[in-house]
Amino acid sequence: MDAYLIAMLVFAGFYALMALGLNVIWGLTGMVNLGLVGFFALGAYASALLTTKLFWPMPLGWAAGAVVAAAAGAIMALIVARLRGDYLAIVTLGFAEVIRLTASNEIWLTNGTDGISGIPGPWRGDVSPPEFNLIYLGIVWTAVAVVFVLLARLSHSPFGRVLRAIREDEDVAAVAGKPVLWFKVRAFTIGAAVLGGAGALYAHYNAYIAPDGFAPLLTIYIVLALTAGGVGAMRGAIIGALFVIALLESTRFLSAIIPGVSPVQKAALREGAIALSLILLLRFRPQGLIPEKTRTKATP
């Protein structure tokens, strides 16, 4: 049981990192990004390829994962500069699918849908699997803590205030003399870097990545984590990620104790229960578990 809880906390750490990354782009700046799994995949593939084919040391691979995703984020932000709302959502969703399909087809580089296996992990093989899990738990949650502190500072800095201003009304921000596009590009780059870093860490934990693992399902989980936790608040992103993992995993045990339903019905009930809890949460607490504290939300 302990090993399982630790493994799930590691997963929660990945989800928290992704939610934090998304929070900069969507929560602070208001740019809908349904392509986050694409940046996550870029980071994962960059690090996996550099460490397995060019034998880079792992920390360099992780950094490279973040850099590659950040570069893609910057380019992406420029391309979508004029898009907002639904249109931005569609383009970013398309971006993630392009990354997944490229990974499926460019077999010379990514080994296609067979994926890349045997990705090294820190001291993997030298220590027992439970110890490896503990080591990784430390690494992932240290990363979460560092990213959280940095992003929380950023969100309360003048830079963060400009991002919020852009979220509320970018014309007003522009009139106030803020170069909106430049701020958006930087926000997108920072968020994508965090997503890419999360992907790199994920690849080395799982030891295997394949295009199938970067399906839109993961994007949905992270968007839900952020919505549940509270869009805009960095603490909300982490609480939301823990909440989503707890929900995904607790339904496993809850569905197992319901008598008189077939396994298929249990699997369906489990998915239904996850959906229902999120609907209820959004109905009765739309601001999330930890709402963002800003003056812009003050009631008139």
Added chain:
Amino acid sequence: MMQTTIGRRGALLGAAAAVSTFAIGGRAFAQTAPVVFGALPPLTGAGGPYGPAMLRAMQGVVEAANSAGGIKGRQIRLAFEDDQTNPDAGVRGARKLIDVDRVQALMGTWASSVTTAVAPLCWENRVPLFTVSGADSITLLPHQGHIFRTQPNSRLQIETATKWLLGKGARRVFHMAAQSPFAQSSQDVMTEVMRAGGGAVSGYVVYERDKTAFRSEVDTIMRSRSDTVMLNGYLPDVTILLRELYRAGFDGRRFTFAYAAPASVFGTLPNEVTNGLTTFQPSPDLNSPAFTRLKAAFGSTEVDPYSAQVHDHATMAILAAAQGGDATGTVIRDNVRKICQGDGEKVDNVTDGLRLIAAGRAVNFEGASGPCEFDERGDIRGTKFRYEVAEGGAYRVLELV
């Protein structure tokens, strides 16, 4: 706006409650004395049409073994999780099975990506993995003997099918492949075999399987003047392709994997469209006693090859544990080959197998999916292949070779 009633404290308490239920739930389920085996079939997602029947087949074997007294008097419990046909969900499910249920063997993984993602967890925790996934790369992993695959790898399948087509007079075969791990390797094997046999692959198109129309692809097939089209895809896309080929008036042979056109296809397509469709599959041994028994247990539902294979997974794991005298992963791994190949007495079900092993006799298990013999990499040997043709809304067996 309505006043919300859940405050931050309430919400956090709720989240804490959700976390603790899963801790408590876990404890309640960790108190198990029996031997636990894990099933990880796809109950939802792309594998959804197969997973439920697979799980039923495994549960059937476990029930039979339990009523025969279990493994050395210990009862067997089959814990299962849904892999959602997704590697990420599959890994979390496998984690739960290995770390919480402490399963001694894992069986029934279906999608190749799930199997490859789950495999490292299995060998690190010394849990043997029985799988029906076909990707060639799976048994090449450094699995230290922990992987047993009852599905012939894709190379062997395509090679056998292409040779059969050549034997039936096919000379120009169009290869229509869904994007998958084996599209390109299938193409390479087909080209090689066709060329050696004096024929040719007249065209090759890889398509995105989620599309809802294949007009341009079908036009390409028509233009190629092929005598045969190999539909190397999955049920949803092959259904659409069959309909569009019929509309376009294609009169050549339509050939596909049985999993891409199971009997349910007759419910969605009219008979004029399906008549003449030829399917092939690594065959369960249709006349074997094990298969007949499985068929009886399934009643009116058809037994697909995966159900036959996982039936054998569960039987082999139980017999190997009984043979080794201890139900641990390592013992099961080391004893699988002792109970399914060699000169032992032939058995086709878990009840007889357990009885003979208890009597100290050597057994050679021959299952519903075939003779169940593995090479040193964990790949199955000596599988039979079955060819069927659709006629008036049902399949008729052409050949079993």
